[in-house]
Amino acid sequence: MSATSLAIPPPRTGRSRTWKIALILIPVVTLVLLIWLRHTEVKVLRQRTISSYGTVPDFELMNQNGQPFASEQLKGKIWIADFIFTTCRGPCPLISSRMSELQTPLAKSDVHLVSFTVDPATDTPEVLRKYASALQADPARWDFLTGSQSTIYRLCRDGFKLAVSGSGENGTPVHSTRMVLVDRRGEIRGYFDATDPEGITKLIADTNHLLREQPN
Numbered sequence: 598m599s600a601t602s603l604a605i606p607p608p609r610t611g612r613s614r615t616w617k618i619a620l621i622l623i624p625v626v627t628l629v630l631l632i633w634l635r636h637t638e639v640k641v642l643r644q645r646t647i648s649s650y651g652t653v654p655d656f657e658l659m660n661q662n663g664q665p666f667a668s669e670q671l672k673g674k675i676w677i678a679d680f681i682f683t684t685c686r687g688p689c690p691l692i693s694s695r696m697s698e699l700q701t702p703l704a705k706s707d708v709h710l711v712s713f714t715v716d717p718a719t720d721t722p723e724v725l726r727k728y729a730s731a732l733q734a735d736p737a738r739w740d741f742l743t744g745s746q747s748t749i750y751r752l753c754r755d756g757f758k759l760a761v762s763g764s765g766e767n768g769t770p771v772h773s774t775r776m777v778l779v780d781r782r783g784e785i786r787g788y789f790d791a792t793d794p795e796g797i798t799k800l801i802a803d804t805n806h807l808l809r810e811q812p813n
Contacts, residue, residue: 650785654756658713658744661725666742668783675807676709677800678777679791680753682716683728688774692791696776697732700739702801707813710739713753715772717743757785778803781811 653668660666679696681689696710714720720728725741734741743749753759759773778787778800787803790796 652783653779653785656752658742659722661722661729661741663722666740671709673781674707674709675781676711676779678711678779680713680715680759680772682714683720683724688792692774693732695791695797700735706808708804712741713749714743715749717746717749776800780807
């Protein structure tokens with residue numbers, strides 16, 4: 598057998614390089630596609646009609662700085678509300694995290710965020726202030742409110758029409774996981790499940806819709 602017949606063919610460097618490039622590009626293209634799909638979804642959601650679910654009643658509470666905070670301070674503003682308590686071991690950390698994330702896409706708007714505690718006996722202004730700090734809450738645009746339990750529960754149940762009443766099996770407050778979108782006239786324009794990523798996408802889309810419908 599000749600030396601020529603035993604020669605090993607050179608590696609196909611061109612094909613190898615092509616596979617390496619493909620392996621690098623696949624995740625990049627996938628990421629771009631996902632971003633495009635999310636952008637498209639938000640754009641479509643912006644076009645849908647937003648209903649009205651009644652008006653939020655007047656209230657007077659206290660914020661995390663120990664200052665009086667009344668519904669009057671929200672008049673003329675689009676705002677998003679949630680109901681949590683700082684010692685919650687259930688969904689509250691996720692709800693508050695979602696609320697914190699809203700600060701970025703809404704940074705250039707005048708949308709206000711409002712978190713009501715359903716455990717006012719524990720959640721004093723000082724406790725809420727520490728909780729707000731941990732969430733990197735912008736104090737100019739996000740208030741954490743406390744007050745009498747009867748006032749908060751009545752507001753939540755009768756005003757926002759959310760399932761917040763009594764206590765759970767371990768004596769902890771029972772509350773909704775939904776965020777509530779309120780327009781500049783004080784009308785409730787939507788409920789969104791804070792535990793569902795798609796719910797947050799719809800919330801952002803509807804908030805942007807209101808910003809165009811009711812410019813500042």
